[in-house]
Amino acid sequence: MSEFVNQINWYPGHMAKARRQMEEQLKLVDIVIELRDARIPLASANPILKELSKNKPSLIILNKADLADEEKSLAWKKTFEHCLITDSLDDRLSKTVTDEVKLILKDKLERAKARGIRKKVLRAMVVGIPNVGKSTFINNIVKKKVAKAENRPGVTKSLQWIRINEDVELLDTPGVLWPKFDDQIDARLLALLGSINDDVLDKQELVLFGLSYLKQIYPGLIEKRYGVNENEEHLLEAIAKEKLWLSNDGTPNITKAVDQILKDIRSNKIGRITWQDAGE
Template sequence: MNINWYPGHMKKTKELLHENLKLVNIVIEVIDARIPISSKNPDFDILFKDKKRLIVLNKYDLADPVANKNWEEYYKSKGWTVVLYNSTNNKELRKLEMAIAEASREIIERYKKRGLLNKTIKAMIVGIPNVGKSTLINSIAKKKSAKTGNMPGVTKGKQWIRLSGNIDLLDTPGILWPKFDNEESALNLAFTGAIKDEVLVLEEIGLKFIEKMQHLGKEKAIIEKYGVENNDKALNIMENIALKRNLLYNKTEIDYLRVSSLILNDFRSGKLGKITLEKS
């Protein structure tokens, strides 16, 4: 399966990041806690290697709690500030503000030594599409400063947002990388919605998701959710779900697109439980 999605605006975004990098003190990188490797753009480690980093493991409420802690420790071991965050829950705002303050501490101290007591910290927020950046920005800005949506590619241009605590935040569009050399990572991005469903053969993605759950030993979540019998063959499970939910053409033929959409949407919304697709 060949999965790639790199529209023209993503190339322009990479150029935008490079051009504005000299303006910022901190890079806040938002990744999906369910796929903490696949959702981390490998180009960022090269581009931001000399910048202070804050890693936000977003959507941790949809991921496995044990895996969350393991991934938190993994990224902390690289010397980065890390925070587990749910951008849809405003009660967690203080946790994120404290993480930004922690990541900024050394920079603020350097400013103080130079007599710059109220110097503004400039931060850039980056991430792949549909990882929750805009929702996160809206929560910390306490207003609808950034456009949000449940589809990848909503934010199309940069915008500066003033936050409390003398912090200016540069929002940027979601960006992938030009070629996915690893099919597993490409599939993980497709499962979570980081790649637009419209450019995928969704019937195949749904089948691959069931196979992924079987590989992880988590197929029970699917079996129990849809009330079907377990089966070694992912295709049989898919067809049984279709029959159980009456997702058929002409009352007899399996509608593989509709059943795939059902399964993927239930996973993305957390209806299959707290699932992490990658192990640290």
């Protein structure tokens, strides 16, 4: 496979800086809330987060679950120690997340109590790769409660904490992590779902990859959606003909087919699809 995804946005200097900053911020929190895309639970993980967080408790959030295959989300949930299936627009998100955080950190709360600290406020930070829904998630969780905690000694001035409720506060800016570029399949899946800027990609190659991948994991789905069953070589042409995506001279318009299929995939017109299976 060719070197497919350009790493232009994540040159080494940028990664090193992001890494340093993340390490500093992680020291200040009790728990890491790691957002992943429920449609690609592995490809949307950062390759070194575990190492960076030094085994700090973590809560995996399978976000954008409204776009994913429900059954597969449940299967994925079982593979993580602590995991919630969410979408960033869920009304009860704030309560669901804080309840889970308190449950995970129950021992810590009890130890604090035993030492005479009556009300320990738990600190969390949200991390994740670009476009996974971090800002939407944070905005939802803190809505109407944007009482920023005061600056405290020992905490860098630029860091702001937002109190979600009496028990939990959140770093107001999420940690942005780079995605997995090294694995070319993961990189293609990220691109397919729009998590990597696709200006730098060969869209036709990407769409063909997506279609043949779909054929393997959801047999019959492409036929159902586009009414054709062709091998890869003629697939785009056949779909364009079937959907009447034609050029002025009446021939199949492949460019249009590519753009349209990419749009269909990203907007879930093809269906709720999870591209990676638990236990693979």
